[in-house]
Amino acid sequence: MSKLQRTTFETSRAAEYFDARQLSALVGVSQDGFASVCLKELVDNSLDACETAGVAPVVGVKVEREDDLMRLSVSDNGPGIPAGVVRKVLDYNIRVSDKAAYRSPTRGAQGNALKTVIGIPYALGSREPLVVEAQGVSHRIRPWVDPAGAVHFDYSSAEMLLESREPGTTVSLEMPNAPQGEAATVAAINGFGSAHVAQDFDPLHWVRSFAAFNPHATLSYQGKGEGSEDVEIYKPTHEGPFKKYVPSQPTSPHWYSSESLKVLVFSHIGRAA
Amino acid sequence: MGEGFTHLSAFKDNEEKVGELLRAMQAATKEPKPKALGFVGKEHFETFFERVYGSVIETTYARNSSTLPSGLPYTFEFALAHLDEPGHLYCGINFSPTFGDPLEGTTLAGPEFKAGGIQGFLNQAYALPSTERAWHRTPASVAVVAHIVTPAPLFLDRGKTRLDMEGA
Numbered sequence: 080m081s082k083l084q085r086t087t088f089e090t091s092r093a094a095e096y097f098d099a100r101q102l103s104a105l106v107g108v109s110q111d112g113f114a115s116v117c118l119k120e121l122v123d124n125s126l127d128a129c130e131t132a133g134v135a136p137v138v139g140v141k142v143e144r145e146d147d148l149m150r151l152s153v154s155d156n157g158p159g160i161p162a163g164v165v166r167k168v169l170d171y172n173i174r175v176s177d178k179a180a181y182r183s184p185t186r187g188a189q190g191n192a193l194k195t196v197i198g199i200p201y202a203l204g205s206r207e208p209l210v211v212e213a214q215g216v217s218h219r220i221r222p223w224v225d226p227a228g229a230v231h232f233d234y235s236s237a238e239m240l241l242e243s244r245e246p247g248t249t250v251s252l253e254m255p256n257a258p259q260g261e262a263a264t265v266a267a268i269n270g271f272g273s274a275h276v277a278q279d280f281d282p283l284h285w286v287r288s289f290a291a292f293n294p295h296a297t298l299s300y301q302g303k304g305e306g307s308e309d310v311e312i313y314k315p316t317h318e319g320p321f322k323k324y325v326p327s328q329p330t331s332p333h334w335y336s337s338e339s340l341k342v343l344v345f346s347h348i349g350r351a352a
Numbered sequence: 353m354g355e356g357f358t359h360l361s362a363f364k365d366n367e368e369k370v371g372e373l374l375r376a377m378q379a380a381t382k383e384p385k386p387k388a389l390g391f392v393g394k395e396h397f398e399t400f401f402e403r404v405y406g407s408v409i410e411t412t413y414a415r416n417s418s419t420l421p422s423g424l425p426y427t428f429e430f431a432l433a434h435l436d437e438p439g440h441l442y443c444g445i446n447f448s449p450t451f452g453d454p455l456e457g458t459t460l461a462g463p464e465f466k467a468g469g470i471q472g473f474l475n476q477a478y479a480l481p482s483t484e485r486a487w488h489r490t491p492a493s494v495a496v497v498a499h500i501v502t503p504a505p506l507f508l509d510r511g512k513t514r515l516d517m518e519g520a
Contacts, residue, residue, distance in 0.1 A: 107513070108451060115451070123448050182504035184389045186448040284440065287404055288449035291442045291497050294396035316399045323390030323447060331384045332377035334424060334503040341370045347360050 093171030093230040096191075096198030097222060099276070106195055113199045114149065114254065114280040120192040121153035121250050122289050126296060127186055128157030128248065130325040135315065136296040137247075138289070142282045144304030147275065149256040151282075154249040159213035162236065168193045169220065169232050180346040182334040184324045193250075197222060200254040203276060208233070213248040215239050254278075283309065295323075386417030386425040389501040392447070397431035397497055401439075405495060409434040420517060426502035432494055438482045439495025443470060445505055451513045454500060458517050470498045 095101040099110050108116050122138055129136035134156060143150040171194060197209050201222045208221040221233040257277040286300040290313035302309040335343070357363070363370055394413035401408045415429040433439065443450045456469040467476040474480040474496060482491040506516040 112451065119449065119451075126447070184446045184501050184503045186446050285449060287400075287440075288442045288444065290403075291397070291400050292392060292444040292447045292449060292499060294392055313400075313403065316396045324388065330503070331388075332374060332381055333383040335374055336422075337371040337374055339504065340374045341367060344360055344363050344370050344373075345367075348364055351361065 088227070090228050091171065091230060094224055094228045096171060096194055097201045097224045097230060099202040102195070102198055102202045110203070110276045111279040113203060113276070114151065114256070114278040114282075115285060117151055117196050117199055117252065117254075118153065118280075118282055118285050120196055121151075122285070122298075123186040124192055125153060125155035125157060125248065126289070126293060127326055128160070129155055129296075131327045132158045133325075133327075134158075136293070137299075138296060139299045139301070140282060140286050141301045142280075142303070144256065144302075147255055147257060148253060149278065149280075150251065150253045152249060152251040154245065155247040157247045159246065160211065160248045161214060162216050162218070165211055165213070165218045165220075165236075166234075168197070169234060171230060180343045181330050182339055183326070183328070183330045185326050196250065196252065200252050204255045205253055207253040209250065209252045211248065211250050212239065212245070215244050256280075283311065286311065286313070384425070386419075386427050389417075389425060389427050389503065390447075391415060391427050391429050391501060392497075392499055393429075394431065397433075400497070401431070401433040401435075401495055405433065405435050405437075405439055407436055409436070420502070424502055424504065426500060429497075429499045429501075431497045432479065433496075435493045435495055438491035438493055441471065441474070441481050442495075442497045444497075444499045445515065446501055447499075454498075454513055454515045455517070456514050458515070470496075 095105055099113075102113070103110050106116055118140065122140065125138045126136050129138075137156040139152075139154045141150075141152040141154075197220055200207065200209060201224070206221070206223075208219040211218040211220070215238060216236050217239050218234070218236045223231050223233070225231065255275045257275040282302060283300055286298050289296070290298045294317040295315050297312070297314055299312045300309065332340070357366075357369070357373075363373075393415075394411070397413060398408070398411045401411060411431060411433045413429070413431045415427065417425065417427045419425050443452070443454055445454050453469045453471045456471070459466055459468055460470070460473045462473070462477075465476050467473040471480060474492075479492045479494050479496070481494050481496055500515065502515075507514060
């Protein structure tokens with residue numbers, strides 16, 4: 080009898096971002112909170128981008144529910160995410176973050192926000208592309224995971240027509256959404272065991288929450304579904320620049336420990352190498 | 353410290369010197385006051401409550417700045433609006449809402465009682481608005497905002513909700 084010569088295969092851990100159960104462990108939120116994760120991460124990114132650029136943030140959230148589908152779109156008036164950064168985000172072997180190594184009173188520092196947002200719709204069963212529009216370019220990102228667990232991306236980018244270009248960044252995604260009130264897990268829909276999960280998602284509460292903590296920002300919400308439409312706009316209550324720490328300000332050495340400064344120093348060394 | 357160090361790359365083989373660099377930088381700079389962290393403020397919360405709930409009977413606001421056991425500064429601000437009907441609880445860290453109570457697991461002590469977390473404290477004070485934890489009790493006719501600002505918050509969970517108040 081011939082002997083089996085076993086091959087040692089390497090499996091990317093990127094697949095963790097595209098499996099609902101593993102993703103849930105990664106972000107620390109149950110699967111029915113995934114839509115909330117997308118909204119929060121995208122609005123955090125939008126506010127940070129605007130503040131860093133010295134622009135008073137104008138952030139729009141649109142949610143459209145149609146049968147068992149939900150479309151979420153978040154837009155801002157920041158400088159727009161550069162095309163190179165979008166492509167770097169698709170490298171799941173690295174973290175792309177301008178905050179992870181710094182210690183400052185800034186919003187989330189996970190360094191994988193957009194990676195998570197790309198993974199969530201797929202993990203919930205969507206096969207529609209996530210679309211990022213910024214700096215005149217429309218990026219369409221459709222992830223897929225092969226049976227061996229390797230992650231692939233169907234990625235395309237196209238110059239946008241001048242008349243459809245908007246300042247800032249718009250991220251649009253679509254995810255399945257089982258009707259509210261049903262059992263959380265309704266039916267497995269693909270080979271990875273992902274399932275339609277009823278999202279415990281109150282986008283208006285999230286938008287109001289962001290409005291509560293950001294007096295300098297304009298936040299708008301547009302929700303459509305089941306024949307109704309909600310629109311709420313929160314305007315800034317602060318005249319002039321808002322007195323808060325912004326991500327472009329220097330950080331203080333008093334906010335670091337030896338260990339956290341080592342992270343910053345060696346991140347710089349690694350980047351220069 | 354690090355004689356002749358002119359580039360960060362010099363630390364590559366002298367990792368322990370980073371501590372010296374930190375101490376030198378701290379000695380050469382003033383520690384920022386907690387005010388530098390920023391805060392939202394009473395006026396905005398009042399406007400926010402009126403915008404969301406219409407009629408507001410009264411708003412109470414408190415803000416406190418201090419340092420954590422780790423030495424890191426923090427500012428905690430808290431606003432409570434008395435309403436005609438139950439409102440909501442809004443919790444945030446560094447100008448961003450959280451998924452839940454950031455002080456869950458932290459004991460908050462007041463002059464009359466102590467309780468676990470913001471929700472527990474409000475519950476004890478019969479001032480917990482509509483939340484999942486208020487199922488056993490009629491929610492109070494209030495809306496509450498609790499906001500913590502601190503550099504480098506450490507979290508006890510991957511959802512970045514529960515703050516480690518003892519952490520460095």
